[in-house]
Amino acid sequence: MCRLAMKTANKPFSPFTVLTAMEAMQEGYDGSGLGLLLRGLEFTDYKYNAADPILSGIAHTEEALARVDTMMTEYGFALKYDHEFEVDMSKVEAKDRFKYMLRVYKQPKAWSSLSQEEVEREYMMTRLALRADGEAHNADLTAFSLWPDVAMIKEVGWPLGVGEALGLESGRIKSRVCMAQGRQNTNWGINLYACHPFFIEGVATMTNGENTAFLPIKDWLSGKGFPGYIGYQSDSEVFAHTLHYVTKQLKLPLQAYKHVITPLKNSELANHPQGEFLRGLRDVCRRLIIDGPNAIIGTLADETTILAMDAKKLRPATVGGKPGEWAIASEMCGVDAMIPDRDRSKDFQPMREHTIIIPPDRQEIEIWSQFDQFPQTQAA
Amino acid sequence: MVSIRSISSDPGSLSPNDLPWIIEHREDRCTLCGKCAAVCPVNTLKLTYMRKRMPKIVLSSSERGSSYKTFVGIRQNTDVGRRCIGCGTCAMVCPNEAIHPTHNKTDRYKFQNTKNGQAPTRGGRRNEPGPTLLDKISFNRISMLTDPALDAGRHEFTMNTLLGRVLPPEEFIRRQSTGEWIPPVREIFPFIIGSMSFGALSPNMWLGLLQGVAYCNEVLGIPVVMATGEGGCPPWVLRSPFLKYIMLQIASGYFGWDEIIRAIPDMQCNPAAIEIKYGQGAKPGDGGLLMWYKVSKLIARLRGVPEGVDLPSPPVHQTLYSIEESVMKMIQTMSMAFDFKVPVYPKISGSNSAKSVLNNLVRNPYASALMIDGIDGGTGAAYNVSMDATGHPIASNLRECYLDLCAQGKQNEIPLFAAGGVGKNGNVTQNGLALIMLGASGVHMGKYIMQAAAGCLGNEQNRCNVCNLGICPKGITSQNPKIYRRLDPDRVAERVAETFMSIQTEMKKVMAPLGRSQSLPIGMSDALGIGDKDAAERLNIRYVC
Numbered sequence: 001m002c003r004l005a006m007k008t009a010n011k012p013f014s015p016f017t018v019l020t021a022m023e024a025m026q027e028g029y030d031g032s033g034l035g036l037l038l039r040g041l042e043f044t045d046y047k048y049n050a051a052d053p054i055l056s057g058i059a060h061t062e063e064a065l066a067r068v069d070t071m072m073t074e075y076g077f078a079l080k081y082d083h084e085f086e087v088d089m090s091k092v093e094a095k096d097r098f099k100y101m102l103r104v105y106k107q108p109k110a111w112s113s114l115s116q117e118e119v120e121r122e123y124m125m126t127r128l129a130l131r132a133d134g135e136a137h138n139a140d141l142t143a144f145s146l147w148p149d150v151a152m153i154k155e156v157g158w159p160l161g162v163g164e165a166l167g168l169e170s171g172r173i174k175s176r177v178c179m180a181q182g183r184q185n186t187n188w189g190i191n192l193y194a195c196h197p198f199f200i201e202g203v204a205t206m207t208n209g210e211n212t213a214f215l216p217i218k219d220w221l222s223g224k225g226f227p228g229y230i231g232y233q234s235d236s237e238v239f240a241h242t243l244h245y246v247t248k249q250l251k252l253p254l255q256a257y258k259h260v261i262t263p264l265k266n267s268e269l270a271n272h273p274q275g276e277f278l279r280g281l282r283d284v285c286r287r288l289i290i291d292g293p294n295a296i297i298g299t300l301a302d303e304t305t306i307l308a309m310d311a312k313k314l315r316p317a318t319v320g321g322k323p324g325e326w327a328i329a330s331e332m333c334g335v336d337a338m339i340p341d342r343d344r345s346k347d348f349q350p351m352r353e354h355t356i357i358i359p360p361d362r363q364e365i366e367i368w369s370q371f372d373q374f375p376q377t378q379a380a
Numbered sequence: 381m382v383s384i385r386s387i388s389s390d391p392g393s394l395s396p397n398d399l400p401w402i403i404e405h406r407e408d409r410c411t412l413c414g415k416c417a418a419v420c421p422v423n424t425l426k427l428t429y430m431r432k433r434m435p436k437i438v439l440s441s442s443e444r445g446s447s448y449k450t451f452v453g454i455r456q457n458t459d460v461g462r463r464c465i466g467c468g469t470c471a472m473v474c475p476n477e478a479i480h481p482t483h484n485k486t487d488r489y490k491f492q493n494t495k496n497g498q499a500p501t502r503g504g505r506r507n508e509p510g511p512t513l514l515d516k517i518s519f520n521r522i523s524m525l526t527d528p529a530l531d532a533g534r535h536e537f538t539m540n541t542l543l544g545r546v547l548p549p550e551e552f553i554r555r556q557s558t559g560e561w562i563p564p565v566r567e568i569f570p571f572i573i574g575s576m577s578f579g580a581l582s583p584n585m586w587l588g589l590l591q592g593v594a595y596c597n598e599v600l601g602i603p604v605v606m607a608t609g610e611g612g613c614p615p616w617v618l619r620s621p622f623l624k625y626i627m628l629q630i631a632s633g634y635f636g637w638d639e640i641i642r643a644i645p646d647m648q649c650n651p652a653a654i655e656i657k658y659g660q661g662a663k664p665g666d667g668g669l670l671m672w673y674k675v676s677k678l679i680a681r682l683r684g685v686p687e688g689v690d691l692p693s694p695p696v697h698q699t700l701y702s703i704e705e706s707v708m709k710m711i712q713t714m715s716m717a718f719d720f721k722v723p724v725y726p727k728i729s730g731s732n733s734a735k736s737v738l739n740n741l742v743r744n745p746y747a748s749a750l751m752i753d754g755i756d757g758g759t760g761a762a763y764n765v766s767m768d769a770t771g772h773p774i775a776s777n778l779r780e781c782y783l784d785l786c787a788q789g790k791q792n793e794i795p796l797f798a799a800g801g802v803g804k805n806g807n808v809t810q811n812g813l814a815l816i817m818l819g820a821s822g823v824h825m826g827k828y829i830m831q832a833a834a835g836c837l838g839n840e841q842n843r844c845n846v847c848n849l850g851i852c853p854k855g856i857t858s859q860n861p862k863i864y865r866r867l868d869p870d871r872v873a874e875r876v877a878e879t880f881m882s883i884q885t886e887m888k889k890v891m892a893p894l895g896r897s898q899s900l901p902i903g904m905s906d907a908l909g910i911g912d913k914d915a916a917e918r919l920n921i922r923y924v925c
Contacts, residue, residue, distance in 0.1 A: 210527045212895030215906040223789025250549055262898065265538070266567070277556060283542055283565055284552040287792045289899040293527050311898050312535065314528050 002183040002196070002208035004317065005334045006297045008305050009325040010362055012042040012174035019168065021329055021337040022159040022182045032183050034159040035195040037204050038151045039303055040176025046081045048104060053077070053123060055103045056152040057130070057143040058192065060096040064141040067133060068101070075126055076108025086167030093157050096140075100166060102151050102173075120201050123147055124228050131193075142192050145199045147301075151175070154195040177303055181206040194233035198240035201228065202301030205243055208330055209315045211235040213291035220287035221245070239296050242288050247300070253375050254306060255368055258355045260285045261296075262311035264370055274374045297328055307356040319356050320347035323363045328356070392495070394458045398488040400842060401466035401481040405454040409478035412452055416470035416479050421851040421863075424457040424464045454479065460495050467837045467844040469853040483841055500764040503847025503857065505804075505827055506662070506756050507768065509840040512801050513775050513915060517814040520909040520924055523895030530897050532888035537897045539887050540603060541570040541822045543653055544723040545748045546793050563748065564721050566652055569596075569604045570900055571812055571883050573876075574753075574799050574824030575629045575655060575727070577609030578636070579670045579679045579691075580760035580847065582864035584872070585834055585856045590617065591869060592833065592876020593625045602880050605652040607824065610668045610693060612636015612682045618643035623651050629727075630714065631657035632667045633693030635683040641717070650722045653748065654714045656707075658697070658737075659729030661757030661774070661800040663766035667693030671761055673850035676859035704740055707747070715746045723748030730754040730772030730800060738781050742790050751824065752777055754800025758827040760857060761848030774800040775818060779919050782819025782903060791903060795821035803828030804840070809886035817904045818919060830856055833875040834867060 005021040007013065015036055022034070041048055055072070059065035072079070081104040089097065111119050127146040134141030144152035151173070155162045159182045163169060181196035196206035211217070214235035221229040221241050226249070229241050239261075246257045263282035269275035282289075293314030298306045307317055307328050319328045320335040320342050327338035335347065348367065350356050357366040396402055403425065417425045430453040435446045456464055464481050471480035493500040523529070544565030547555065555562055573593065578586050589606055596604040610631035617623060618640060628651045630637060660666070670679070670691040680687040697706055707726060714724040725748040728737055734752055741747035754774025759767065778798045785791040798820040802811045804827065812823040830836035834856045837844040847857040855867035891897060894907050901907065909924035910916050916923035 210523055210895065212521075212523050212527075213899065213901070213904070216901070216903040219786045219903060220789065220792060223786050223791065225789060250553060252553070265536075280552055280556065280562065281549070283546055284549040284792070286542065286546070286899060287902075291896050291898045292523070293895075312530075 002181055002330075003334065004181050004206055004208055004295060004297055004328070004330040005338065006177070006179045006206075006299070006305065006328045007326070007338045008177045008299075008303065008358055008362060010176065011324070012040060012176050013178070014168065014171045014174055015178045015180070016163055016169045016171070017338055018178045018180045019160050019163040021327070021334040022180055024333045024337040025182070025329065025331045032190070033156045033195050034154070034162040035181045035197055035206065036153040037145075037179040037197040037199065037299070038173065038175035038177065039149055039299060041149055041151055042174040043081070043083065044172045045083070046104070048081070050149045051107075052080060052104050053107055053146055053148050054151050055101055055105060055130075055143065056145045056150070057101045057141065058097055059099045059101055060140040060142070061098050064134065064137065065099050065101075067137070068130065068141065071130060071133065072105065076110050077105040080104045080106050083173070086170065088165050088167070091157070091161050091165035092155065094155070100153065102153075124201050128227055128230070147199070147202055150199065150202070150204075152197070152199060154192050156190060156192070177299055177305065179204060179206055179297065179299060181208075191233040193231055196234070196236060198234070198237045200240055200244045201248060203240060203244040203247065203298065205236075205240040205296055205298040207236040207239050207294050207296045209293040209295070209310070211238065211290060211292045211294065213289060214238060216287050217242070217290070239290070239294070240298070243298050245288070254300070254304065254357060255355060255375055256281070257306070258308050258370055259374070260288050261290045261308070262352070263289060268371070272371065278374065295330055303360045305358040307350060308354070309350060309352055311352055313352040316349050318347050318349050319358075319365060320344065326358050326362060326365060392460075392492050394460075394463075394489060394492060396456045396458060397484070399456070399458065399463045400484055400487040400489050401464040402484050403454055403456050403464055403470070403479060403481050406478045407451060407453060409476040410452070411476055411478070413475060415473040415475070419469050419473050419853070421467060421469065421846065421853045422462050422465055424462050425470060426455045426457065427452055428455045460489070460492055463489060465844050465846055466842070467853045469837075483843075501761060501848060502764060502767070502842070502845045503760050503762070503849070504838045504845035505758050505767070505840060507840050507842050507845075508756070512756065512804055512811070513773065513910075514801065514811040514814050515805055515807055516912060516915075517810075517908050517910050517921075518924065519813070519817075519890055519894060519907050520922065521907040522893045524893055527895060530892040530895060532885070532892040535892070535897055537888050537891060539570065539884065539891070539900055540567045541900050541902070542566070542795055543568050543725075543749055543797075543822070544795070545746070546795070548793065561720060563746070564723050566605075566723060567603060568652065568822065569602050569880070570816060570822035571604070571808070571880070572627075572797070572822055572824045573604065573606035573829050574826035575607035575609035575627070575657070576826050576830075577611035577629075577668065577670070577760070578613060578682065579611040579674060579859070580609060580857055582852070582855055582858050582867065583614075583678065584864045584867040584869045586614070588867065588869035588872025589829070589833065589876060590622055590625070591873035594622050595873055595877045596880050597625055600877060600881065602884055604880055607655055610635050610657060611670065611679070612639050614682070615639055615643060619646045619648065621648050623647060624649040626651050627653040627655050629655040629657050630710075631693055632695065632697045633691065635668075635685075635691065635693070638684050639682055644717065650718055653723040653725065654718065655751065656710050656714065656724065656726045658726050659731070659753070660727075660759060661729045661753030661755055661771050662759035663762040664729035664731060664771050665695055666762060666766055667695050669693070669761040669848075671848050671850070674857075674859045679859055703737055707737070707740055708744055711744060711746045720746075725749035725751060727751040727753060730774050730777040732772065734772070734777050734781055735784055738784065738794070741794055742785070742788065747794065749795045749797055749821070750781070751797040751799065752781065753824070754798070756801025756804055757799055771800075774798050774815065776918050778815060778820055779818045783920065785819075786903070791819070797822050797824060799824035799826070808832075809883050809890065812883075813887065813890050813901075814908065817901055817908050818921075819903045819905070821900075821902055829876070829879070832879045834872050
């Protein structure tokens with residue numbers, strides 16, 4: 001089983017804080033991997049401009065790294081900063097790690113005339129091209145994300161060990177948001193792309209628990225023909241793509257996510273102020289209904305964080321913190337490790353109908369219930 | 381050469397041992413009550429006096445060597461038209477278990493069943509014994525090993541399906557904001573009582589089914605619907621609130637539609653759906669057939685025809701020039717007749733060409749679903765050759781269509797319904813869920829409901845199967861009040877309710893270990909396995925052994 005930890009704070013902090021939470025929750029996982037997503041980055045060695053895209057991934061060979069350079073240059077990206085991890089390879093299980101990439105680029109000049117949406121699509125297409133290139137060369141290149149102000153690290157091994165191997169405790173990288181998940185996909189087979197969190201066009205999620213409705217959801221998303229809806233080395237990747245679909249394709253408010261993945265029952269919709277709309281939404285998005293025991297933690301490009309559970313709350317999670325600093329973890333001890341000096345009596349474990357939303361200002365958490373009014377004017 | 385007459389045999393003559401069913405009678409248990417002969421639907425039984433010699437050894441030459449005993453025995457008629465059909469009604473009424481039919485696997489009857497040049501016909505089923513492909517599919521992806529298990533007895537399960545055109549989400553949101561038409565969608569139980577016409581079924585059977593369906597909906601909360609088949613619907617039902625549980629069928633004979641059109645202004649509610657029948661799995665290429673025996677006064681009135689005439693529907697709709705324009709015209713016409721508030725969908729027979737119909741529907745904004753009926757489907761009357769050898773098994777046909785929809789990303793838009801052999805060997809829930817996980821949104825079942833709810837005697841060894849002749853020994857498919865009064869509609873209704881309650885429980889028992897409870901596992905083919913490599917490859921599921 002996986003353990004999840006996420007911290008969001010106005011003041012950037014080291015990802016090692018979140019790794020200590022993973023260590024606190026160690027009873028629950030098999031130490032098979034670590035995935036990290038950082039947003040709101042700060043480097044001690046470099047003054048980073050948050051509008052510049054960052055490429056995260058692994059070049060497994062020197063040749064792969066050279067191809068990355070060539071491709072990025074051809075796309076018109078200019079390298080501004082190449083973060084050198086202080087890697088201790090003796091602590092990494094895998095042997096084919098030539099370079100952990102965390103590179104800041106300057107956006108291609110040719111894109112300056114594109115709309116925001118078009119630029120976002122270009123970032124995704126570039127990432128997909130890098131990924132495809134790696135797949136075409138015996139998986140010698142792994143590209144996790146290419147996005148402004150987002151860095152991702154994924155590796156096989158014990159989370160704290162991976163953190164130490166990459167020198168994360170030195171505090172050279174800090175971020176305002178850090179998501180961590182501690183397990184490789186041992187259900188299916190080890191694959192770096194199968195490691196949470198999953199990322200697509202600024203949207204990221206991580207989940208614990210099995211996704212039993214995976215295949216129908218995957219089939220439906222794949223059928224949409226959207227180039228980013230690929231991969232699915234893990235059954236949990238669909239949670240990220242569904243969040244992307246709801247917020248970026250359907251352009252519905254964040255609250256709609258919960259209504260799509262775990263819709264209300266007929267009897268509940270009958271008493272809901274927008275029951276008719278929500279029932280229609282349930283029908284049209286029926287293939288996206290999730291069914292596993294899952295806690296889903298997601299973050300958006302504006303540093304908003306959400307937490308939602310499956311419809312039976314088979315996997316709980318806790319949110320706790322104080323104004324300016326919040327933590328979510330699948331176990332309470334994880335929250336304790338991330339923010340020990342909080343008022344624990346205000347910790348909250350959302351019920352099956354809740355979505356926890358931590359807005360970018362991080363002053364207070366919003367506990368939004370599916371039974372509440374849906375914030376959509378057209379739905380009224 | 382002139383044939384000898386001393387042996388009473390002509391090419392067509394049969395002895396009781398040549399018949400598919402041989403009656404075994406035990407004289408020592410028989411009370412001579414005569415019930416068996418009275419109840420036999422084909423009058424094959426005759427109690428007759430017989431004489432047998434009782435030889436004895438006599439020493440005196442003045443006495444005769446033997447005496448004779450007279451007894452009452454059973455004579456079995458060997459005429460083709462009156463052979464024993466194996467229904468076993470005699471055994472059912474016998475007070476002493478003195479009589480029953482036994483199956484004869486080496487019969488010669490099949491070679492003689494063409495008297496007067498009539499090709500053999502029957503009602504019922506395909507007569508292919510043994511496990512079906514659906515029976516062989518198992519559910520292998522047990523999620524309780526990796527995650528907390530669901531509890532079939534205590535957790536809540538959502539098992540309903542949708543019948544109706546479902547818009548792509550983007551289009552739904554657009555139309556919702558502009559107030560445009562959103563196609564009607566019904567939320568129904570995925571096991572549907574398949575189309576059996578009022579005409580094929582007796583009034584008591586029909587009433588019993590409807591009562592049972594209403595009970596399921598209104599008391600048990602299981603939204604079961606039933607399809608009428610061709611031939612309309614009793615006028616009182618059309619004007620009743622129960623119409624919402626009924627899917628009205630329009631087929632190539634358009635029987636019963638005068639009555640339906642006349643009733644539209646008085647309808648209290650809309651029907652569940654309109655099914656346009658283009659084909660039937662049991663007899664592709666044939667229209668419906670109601671033989672004259674069953675065209676009673678009531679049926680004649682409903683269908684607008686004289687009494688006692690054969691009612692063969694044409695093989696295709698009169699409007700059919702090409703499938704494209706026919707489907708478009710009929711679907712649009714029927715939608716309009718019900719104010720665009722009722723889902724309208726075609727039913728076709730399983731066929732290699734099913735995909736071309738499907739792709740047509742995908743592009744028709746009014747098409748609500750596609751129902752595919754496989755070769756194992758039942759019928760009230762058909763030629764043997766049609767039933768036995770014409771058509772397409774449902775599993776691969778459905779799977780192909782579903783995967784085709786997936787490739788287009790349309791699998792949620794046009795729900796597929798499957799039929800043809802669901803519950804053929806009694807495994808109704810397993811068969812139905814296997815089809816659902818292969819991609820069906822729901823399944824229709826006809827024969828199973830007749831067997832489960834009304835005690836239909838038919839089986840795959842050609843037992844009974846005389847639905848076409850109006851002599852159904854149970855009163856299920858007869859229009860003769862002397863016969864159908866045997867069937868108590870209340871008891872049928874009770875059995876309908878029991879059947880659906882049991883299906884619902886079994887569905888939970890399958891879905892819980894798979895970790896599914898929030899939605900029907902449509903297309904969850906990763907849960908399926910089969911111990912047949914070729915079938916696994918064809919259906920794109922896991923081979924297990």
